[in-house]
Amino acid sequence: MDISKWLDQKEFAGIDVSQIVLPDDLANDDVPDETIYYKEINTCGILCTGSHPFSTVERFGHWYYSRGRDKEAGPHTTKSQWRLFTRDKDRAIKIAKSHIEKD
Numbered sequence: 895m896d897i898s899k900w901l902d903q904k905e906f907a908g909i910d911v912s913q914i915v916l917p918d919d920l921a922n923d924d925v926p927d928e929t930i931y932y933k934e935i936n937t938c939g940i941l942c943t944g945s946h947p948f949s950t951v952e953r954f955g956h957w958y959y960s961r962g963r964d965k966e967a968g969p970h971t972t973k974s975q976w977r978l979f980t981r982d983k984d985r986a987i988k989i990a991k992s993h994i995e996k997d
Contacts (some may be wrong), residue, residue: 897924898955901979911979926952926959931987933994937969944970949994951986958986962993 897920904911934948946969949962961977976993980986 895920896954897921897959898957901954901957913977914979915977924954926954928953930958930983931990933991935965935969935994942969945972947971947994949990951983951990953983956981958983960986960990962990964993 897916900916900920901911901914904914929950929952931949931951933950934946936942936946938944938946945963947963947965950960952959952961958980959977960980961975963971963975964973965971966973978986978989
C-alpha cells in the first residue's frame, strides 16, 4: 500500500491525518511522486553530520507532506521534526516556507 491510499483509508475512518505519524515500513518504502519545495540552512558545509534546519514539501498522489526542523541559535538544531499532511498544495508550501524563514 502507498502513503496516499493509506491516508485516504485513515481519513475515511474519521481520523485527522494532518499530524499523523506514518508507520516505519510505509515511510521508508514509499518515495514521493515529486519534491515541490526544499530548503536547508547548512552553513557548515556538505561534510557536516549535524542536524540542520530544513523544510520540504513532497507530493504523494493527491497528498502533500510538509515537514522539517525549525531553526535554533547556531547552525545545528535539536528540535523535533514538525509535519503536516494536506491535500492543499498552497497551504503545504506556505507552512514549509514559514517554518524555515522565521527568525
